Amino acid sequence: MPPPAPPVEIRAGATPALARAALVLGLAALGLWILHEFLPALAWAVVLAVALWPLYRRLTGRFPPGPHNILWPALFTGAVALVFLIPLAVVAIQAAREASEVLDFWRSVEQSGWPVPDWVSHLPFGAAAVSRWWSDTLGHPAGSSELLHRLDRTSLIGFGRLFGSQIVHRVVVFLFTLLTLFFLFRDGEAVARQGLSACRRLFGPRGERVARQMAASVHGTVDGLVLVGLGEGFLLGIAYFFAGVPHPVLFGAATAFAAMIPFGAPLVFGIACLLVLAQGHVTAAILVGVAGLVVTFVADHFVRPALIGGVTRLPFLWVLLGILGGVETFGLLGLFLGPAVMAALMLLWRDFTGEDAPTHGDTPR
Template sequence: MSPDSADLPAPPRHPSLVGRGPRAARVAVALGLVLLGLWTLHGFLPALAWAVILAIAMWPLYRRVRRRIPVHGHGILLPALFATAIALLFLLPLGLLAIQAAREAGALLHWAAEAERNGLPLPEWLATLPFFGAQATAWWQENLADPGGAKEVLARLNNAELIDAGRQLGANLAHRAVLFGFTILTLFFLFRDGEALVAQALRASARLLGPAGERVARQMVASVHGTVDGLVLVGLAEGLLLGIAYAVAGVPHPTLLGAVTALAAMIPFAAPLVFGIAALVQVAQGAVTAGAAVFGFGLLVVFVADHVFRPALIGGATRLPFLLVLLGILGGVETWGLLGLFLGPAIMAALALLWQEWTSEQPT
């Protein structure tokens, strides 16, 4: 460097470059911390997501009750009551199902013991099956009607394999119980601090997405409400109607089967599998007319629910075509499991609103 170069003025700095490096570093650090936090909590993310969905679904009722009941002290009584009520809403039906399953397990063991001693009698309807009725009858006579053959078939259920399956089931149930407890605990804090969290979420969405951010957040919340009404409430109504139909038709254990139908009806196209099995049970018992009536009534209930009530409830809340709602539900279930029932439509609603904002003639 020559001596004269020290007297030269420094080159001008472009205004757009000032602060770009520090800002990019802050964004990178923030993004890294977010990813690190998600990775740390990835085992509990489903529990957190379920807590948020339940809080959104119950928030209007919670606010209504909170307006009528004054808050004293730290305001933990009402959130605790709501969280406990929601926990019981899940635990009581599961407990009844577990009791019924234990009773059925005893009957199944008795049936297996009788089969080993006397064999299984050939059902009358088996020979009437088209195409393969003769082959099915011959197989049954050879393997199940004779006590020795039935004992051999039942002996193929390896006790060691059953014990291992029981251990895995127990570990899975323990893990689910921990996640459920964490969901209820998170739900308590969401109820207690809900108003502050809602305000923070709206500010964050506005900063991330601009003027449309708050509308996107509200649209996603409306989508969750519509999905809860369209899937959960309609599914429960389907289960109730079909449970009554099971009882009238003489299907075994109509209450338990109605509860299973209600759970299946919350997933599109899953309910026909349950009432189809119920119809087959009736046909197997010789009640062909009752089985056909159960199946036909089930198809009618599902058709009305899927083409009248669900489009009105979900599409009306999200202002989405039912095709997008259906794609969101099915794609969400495939990607996220049961969480996708609610996350899928919410994501579709947010994307549809953003698309409307980006393609509108006059920007808002």
């Protein structure tokens, strides 16, 4: 009779460990699926909290909060709301003022046609042909009315519906961003401590360093994109004012917003140049173009790489690819997520290759 087979040794705790891992992954996937509509709001709140945390810590360290810690989080959340709402309110007021003029222009075009604009006569070439085409096509009520009604039927209605739905969606995301931001300010110390502890337990010291590097990249990106973009908008807004660009404040704000995306500012000051040129001011248009090129060249090639690359320790090429790829993938939120991911990958690559790896305990600048 053959001897009995030796008993199979089952490692104690192996099955419960696998079950716990499956439970954690399943619950995490379920949680992400439940919250997927609110993930942009949560991500924006985290980015804003990380960007403003040094200032928040400085003020709360000097003026300690009360026992419930509500005042400072409420003030910072309200300040963030005003930063976004005040420019939108200015744009809305300006749009309301212009709406009546646009409506009157629309009615006059339907009744008497669209007269040839003054800027056509200032074109460097082809002015006579453009003027003749304009008079034959849009200069009489029938042609103008046909064009306006065609635009109204095909594009304006659909655009209005899409614009309205997007506005409602953005408002909901913004409100939940502010709500999340308030709680992040209030409980930020505990959230940061728990996050670093989780990274340390899951990935060791390297995980904590990656988390710190990503947070530092958000600071550098805010300085390099937002602050530099505001500076570009302010400087070019002054140039718009003296050059006679229509609505220089709005154009300056649009330039500041577009300048946060690499190569976005030239589109705005290019339109400003065309508007000034259409008024017949060739010298002013050239000055606006030269000022825009100089300001954006200095910002994109000297100031921005020093601010972002100095903190994230990324070469300018990877900063640029992170920003553009982030915008392509995540929209405006990708301005901050792209460089953060690139910085984390670069840190892991340097650790893997053993080149320029900071010692344990070092923190990014």
